[in-house]
Amino acid sequence: MSQQAKSGLDAIDEGPVPSDAAGPTAAGAPADPAGHPSVAALIARFGTAIIHHEVSAGDQHVVHVDPTRNLEILGWLRDDPAQRYDLLADVTAVDFGGGRPLQVVYQLWSIPHRRGLRVKCLLALDALEVDSVVGLWNSANWLEREVYDLFGVTFRGHPDLRRILMPMDYAEGHPLRKDFPLRGRFSRAEQTRRALAQDLDKFYTPHDIKIGREPQQVTLPAAPAPKGTGAES
Amino acid sequence: MGVNLPGVGAGAGSGGLFGQGSPTFLTTKIDYVVNWARRESLWPMPFGTACCAIEMMAAFASDFDLSRFGMERMSFSPRQADVLICAGRLPYKLAPVLRRIWDQMPQPKWCVSMGACASTGGVFDVYSMVQGIDTIVPVDVYVPGCPPRPEGLIYALMMIQEKIRQESLTEHYELRAEDPARVASPRASDAEVVALSGPFGNSTQQNKLVGGMEVKAAPPSDDLIP
Numbered sequence: 001m002s003q004q005a006k007s008g009l010d011a012i013d014e015g016p017v018p019s020d021a022a023g024p025t026a027a028g029a030p031a032d033p034a035g036h037p038s039v040a041a042l043i044a045r046f047g048t049a050i051i052h053h054e055v056s057a058g059d060q061h062v063v064h065v066d067p068t069r070n071l072e073i074l075g076w077l078r079d080d081p082a083q084r085y086d087l088l089a090d091v092t093a094v095d096f097g098g099g100r101p102l103q104v105v106y107q108l109w110s111i112p113h114r115r116g117l118r119v120k121c122l123l124a125l126d127a128l129e130v131d132s133v134v135g136l137w138n139s140a141n142w143l144e145r146e147v148y149d150l151f152g153v154t155f156r157g158h159p160d161l162r163r164i165l166m167p168m169d170y171a172e173g174h175p176l177r178k179d180f181p182l183r184g185r186f187s188r189a190e191q192t193r194r195a196l197a198q199d200l201d202k203f204y205t206p207h208d209i210k211i212g213r214e215p216q217q218v219t220l221p222a223a224p225a226p227k228g229t230g231a232e233s
Numbered sequence: 234m235g236v237n238l239p240g241v242g243a244g245a246g247s248g249g250l251f252g253q254g255s256p257t258f259l260t261t262k263i264d265y266v267v268n269w270a271r272r273e274s275l276w277p278m279p280f281g282t283a284c285c286a287i288e289m290m291a292a293f294a295s296d297f298d299l300s301r302f303g304m305e306r307m308s309f310s311p312r313q314a315d316v317l318i319c320a321g322r323l324p325y326k327l328a329p330v331l332r333r334i335w336d337q338m339p340q341p342k343w344c345v346s347m348g349a350c351a352s353t354g355g356v357f358d359v360y361s362m363v364q365g366i367d368t369i370v371p372v373d374v375y376v377p378g379c380p381p382r383p384e385g386l387i388y389a390l391m392m393i394q395e396k397i398r399q400e401s402l403t404e405h406y407e408l409r410a411e412d413p414a415r416v417a418s419p420r421a422s423d424a425e426v427v428a429l430s431g432p433f434g435n436s437t438q439q440n441k442l443v444g445g446m447e448v449k450a451a452p453p454s455d456d457l458i459p
């Protein structure tokens with residue numbers, strides 16, 4: 001490992017450091033846009049903002065889009081009548097290491113058209129910021145918090161961007177980055193002390209935990225009368 | 234006509250265990266009675282975080298039937314529990330929860346670390362995992378296995394019973410007194426935590442810490458047939 005042994009917060013302040021390991025290439029061979037109706041429509045409408053298109057794992061179409069226009073493009077994919085990607089199945093990220101850009105991945109599914117599409121935004125390691133899509137899909141809320149927690153990507157406009165998996169006062173950085181040491185940056189003794197010093201009541205009040213809405217009154221339509229009872233006219 | 238207990242009362246005859254007449258009494262040692270009561274009614278506090286908890290449930294279910302030992306009452310409140318069974322891996326985020334449960338349990342109390350992850354961190358030698366719960370709470374019995382069979386857990390609880398059998402009220406203070414200042418703090422010192430959680434730490438380091446690194450050949454037992 002070429003990286004010097006670091007301790008404490010110094011390594012975090014330096015930000016992401018490219019790893020030396022050679023990994024798989026981030027982008028595959030360009031594919032034919034005609035293979036997927038949404039990809040052809042995207043290229044027709046947004047032109048150069050659609051940076052790259054490839055097919056992964058047989059039939060999964062992947063488009064790389066301009067990260068500065070992700071909100072516009074994803075909003076169009078959700079609202080255009082020919083697309084209707086109304087289900088955001090996943091938001092995640094991939095760090096390939098080696099100084100390559102970090103990818104934020106949106107996995108979309110169109111329920112009316114029964115079509116899937118994967119949209120990726122490539123972010124340079126020194127500018128890990130992208131617009132939040134919580135305004136488009138509520139399911140992005142916790143998923144973007146997870147990406148922020150584990151990769152350190154800042155989502156502009158997120159209503160509640162804080163850690164979700166790691167402890168709230170976790171100070172060692174973002175664990176799923178390639179430059180994150182496997183056992184963390186602090187000694188085990190320091191980690192144990194910090195873990196036990198957590199004040200859970202400080203972060204999780206009963207008010208915070210109450211995430212659901214009040215139960216809703218549901219009125220079901222009247223069931224039709226069963227046949228053969230003479231009730232039908 | 235009174236209570237009709239075998240060996241007690243009018244119908245028991247002269248061969249009864251307690252003799253004739255009522256009330257009956259017997260003489261014994263207070264240590265024996267107290268330890269008997271404690272070890273035959275251990276109430277476990279299940280702290281199941283992973284697959285070990287499945288084996289723990291199997292141990293409590295009918296095939297293995299831990300209630301034979303007076304332990305059928307799983308205590309989901311630490312305030313009415315005697316044995317903390319940590320079954321499964323413990324992330325650092327959960328460490329204060331385990332420690333608080335231990336602090337809330339009244340003395341006398343014991344702790345079983347069930348499985349490789351709870352005892353040593355197991356395969357999870359990573360940033361998020363406690364490398365052995367003995368850095369957090371004092372552990373009485375470690376159960377090896379990944380996960381251990383229900384028999385392993387039963388054997389661990391029988392070892393706790395054996396431990397209780399050898400206790401005496403005269404050593405109650407040394408064994409059971411707790412320093413209120415140590416609440417919610419790691420059990421182990423910094424040096425010990427580092428030693429325990431090094432690579433392959435717990436199994437070898439525990440030997441080193443208790444001074445048992447010089448493994449001597451056991452003397453041949455007298456029971457062996459030559």
